[in-house]
Amino acid sequence: MNRLQIFKTLRKHRKLAEKRALNPNQKAIAKVMMWIAGAFTILYLMGIAIMFSLVINDSSRTTSLEFITTILPFLLTIDFFLRFSIQQTPSQIIKPYVLTRIPRKTCIDSFIATTLFSAGNIVWFALFIPYCLMSVVFNFGLWPTVILLLLLWVTIMANSQWYLIARTLINDSVRWWVLPAVVFAAMYSPWIIKNFDAFDKFYSTSGTIIETGNPLPLIIAIALLCILIAINRKIQLSHVMRELARVETSKAAGTKLLSRIAPWLDNKGATGRYIMLEIKSMMRNKNPRKAFIFSVVIILILSLLISFTDIYDGNFMTNFWAIYNYAIFGAMILSKIMCYEGNYIDGLLVHKENILSLLKAKYIIFSALLIPTFLLMLPTVFAGKWSLLMLIAYGLFTAGFQYFMLFQLAVYNNQTVPLNAKFIGKSGMENNYEQLIINLAAFFLPIIFISILQAFMSKTASYIVMLVIGLIFVLTYNMWMRNIYNRMMKRKYKNLEVMRATR
DSSP: OOHHHHHHHHHHHHHHHHHTOSOHHHHHHHHHHHHHHHHHHHHHHHHHHHHHHHHHHTOSSSOHHHHHHHHHHHHHHHHHHHGGGTOOOGGGGOGGGTTSSSOHHHHHHHHHHHHHTSHHHHTTHHHHHHHHHHHTHHHHOHHHHHHHHHHHHHHHHHHHHHHHHHHHHHHHOGGGGHHHHHHHHHHTHHHHHTOHHHHHHHHHHHHHHHHTTOOHHHHHHHHHHHHHHHHHHHHHHHHHHHHHTOOOOOOOTTHHHHHHHHHHHHTTHHHHHHHHHHHHHHHHOHHHHHHHHHHHHHHHHHHHHHHHOSTTOSHHHHHHHHHHHHHHHHHHTGGGTTTGGGGGHHHHTSSTTHHHHHHHHHHHHHHHTHHHHHHHHHHHHHTTSSOHHHHHHHHHHIIIIIHHHHHTHHHHOOSOOOSSOOSSSOOOOTTOHHHHHHHHHHHHHHHHHHHHHHHHSOHHHHHHHHHHHHHHHHHTHHHHHHHHHHHHHHTHHHHHHHHHHTO
16 A cells, blocks of 8 residues: 555544544543533634634724734644643554554554644634634735634644644653743743733734734744654654564562552551552553653642742632642542553452452552642641631541442443553543543532532531531541442443453
């Protein structure tokens, strides 16, 4: 086959992948939800476009072309971070082809081409086209409008390649977060160094140039896109080849600590041994360790912001961030419960109630992790921002109700997530609508509940209610853990089939 035929074949494979999934009902429901979310996104963007047009049509300070090029850095920043939740890197979907006769370079090129023309790059036209129709085409003519739309499209495609570069490097090492930090700092440097007027003047220049029909900004954007594609192609290929050639080695990190606590945990029976397994997994395996480090960093940053700034001092924001800060370990790690275990699920099923002991071990570990989070938020109590009762109540509520909700995912999570492989492994968590629903319930129901409580009673009384509810779930964890285990056993063969297939 020539290169074009290979591209068509690989594109067909990606389309057939969804239809041949082992859980078609789950995929279908997820697809419907994605279409609904996409429709709301398009309507929302069209509403924003109308709002921008109404504002800029009445403005004498700036033109419509200058305005859209000025806000473009903000749109690119939003686009970059939204891609983390929906877009895989090309190297992450190459696994089925690494042993075939298809050149790996061709596979990478095909998947990069697919990302350039993905729906995520086109959805922004729901904002750009209405804005151009209402504010650009009748003021500056058709040719500047075409140049502007092409510039915006090429810029979004370039942003997709920049995201793929950053995401691949970040998957390789957490230290690479420095790269996007530097790039975004450079992007906003006129504002940081001087003021917003300097930022406005710098980026509005592109709009001023386009007003005369000059395609220079478009030519620069195309050149930047070509450079980013070349860099992305090289990085994707190098990471795939390096991971294929990698020899697994066992790291000695935490060996002394583990040797000290091992005898004590051995006396705790199966649950103690699974606590040891969880600790070793987070220390020795790349993906669990990275999720743990991310969680610690996010908790530390949020705790500092909450304690030493006033940006989250409103009543709603106080409740939201206090509850969310406690729930970060659950959001980052517990949401994938049983997915890492899919790599060795057959061994867990050898003895009766092995998985029940594993679930109890996870609950003990993640409940213990709430203690350092509590300590990091104590400065808010010393500063008089929050009360000690509030911190204790929300911590117990997280250990009780929120963990109760998140542990329900142990029944439904049936796709294996690699422990170490990141670039040639499968993503493992695609289109899991049960996970989406339970996560939303776990994180938003408490906010709704505490808001309702505080509307009808004092804050102290609402905190006591939250504390009591959390304490009830904590004290009865053996009961609901057993219920989760029994439901898992009823779905055992169904989940086992999918876990084996997604390794």
